[in-house]
Amino acid sequence: GESVGLHLPTLSVQEGDNSIINCAYSNSASDYFIWYKQESGKGPQFIIDIRSNMDKRQGQRVTVLLNKTVKHLSLQIAATQPGDSAVYFCAEDYGQNFVFGPGTRLSVLP
Amino acid sequence: KAGVTQTPRYLIKTRGQQVTLSCSPISGHRSVSWYQQTPGQGLQFLFEYFSETQRNKGNFPGRFSGRQFSNSRSEMNVSTLELGDSALYLCASSSGQFEQYFGPGTRLTVT
Numbered sequence: 048g049e050s051v052g053l054h055l056p057t058l059s060v061q062e063g064d065n066s067i068i069n070c071a072y073s074n075s076a077s078d079y080f081i082w083y084k085q086e087s088g089k090g091p092q093f094i095i096d097i098r099s100n101m102d103k104r105q106g107q108r109v110t111v112l113l114n115k116t117v118k119h120l121s122l123q124i125a126a127t128q129p130g131d132s133a134v135y136f137c138a139e140d141y142g143q144n145f146v147f148g149p150g151t152r153l154s155v156l157p
Numbered sequence: 158k159a160g161v162t163q164t165p166r167y168l169i170k171t172r173g174q175q176v177t178l179s180c181s182p183i184s185g186h187r188s189v190s191w192y193q194q195t196p197g198q199g200l201q202f203l204f205e206y207f208s209e210t211q212r213n214k215g216n217f218p219g220r221f222s223g224r225q226f227s228n229s230r231s232e233m234n235v236s237t238l239e240l241g242d243s244a245l246y247l248c249a250s251s252s253g254q255f256e257q258y259f260g261p262g263t264r265l266t267v268t
Binding site for chain 1: 161190258
């Protein structure tokens, strides 16, 4: 499959453990954020989003936390599974288009 | 509902040539955005079309252009290809709300 990033930060977690992926965003005026998952050979897949008037949002096995004070976003994945292995991107709504973070590679160990 | 489709999936071109990539959005979606993804630069926004009009544009040279048809299908064109244009080109469609749905991408290799 295509190489998404050769020098991405990598997070390795044991299967069944919780994963926390972090992202720093740049624009304090951004009011909407998305987390995407990209598997090898595929386009980014929407996971969860959050608006700036919220601090936390939960989905199925995933939680996004937003700290506007320090411009920080995190994605928590509960009970990480082998199928969660992928590159994860945060994206901020930069006024008129989305700006993506560099991505984090999540590797799930058996 | 069928997802976003992109054609071709893989393409090899020579420097100086031009290329046209195609994107068919999810049925009912009127917004189509294009992104370039490279290992070094990550995902970078190229442009967005909505109802056949370019609504937003990223910071790419004029060699990169696009258009959208009345059925919302979109094409992007890169003229005078350079080696640095080798990338995965991703198309994303949206209904106009914020959530974007990506296609599988077109892998362009310039030799």
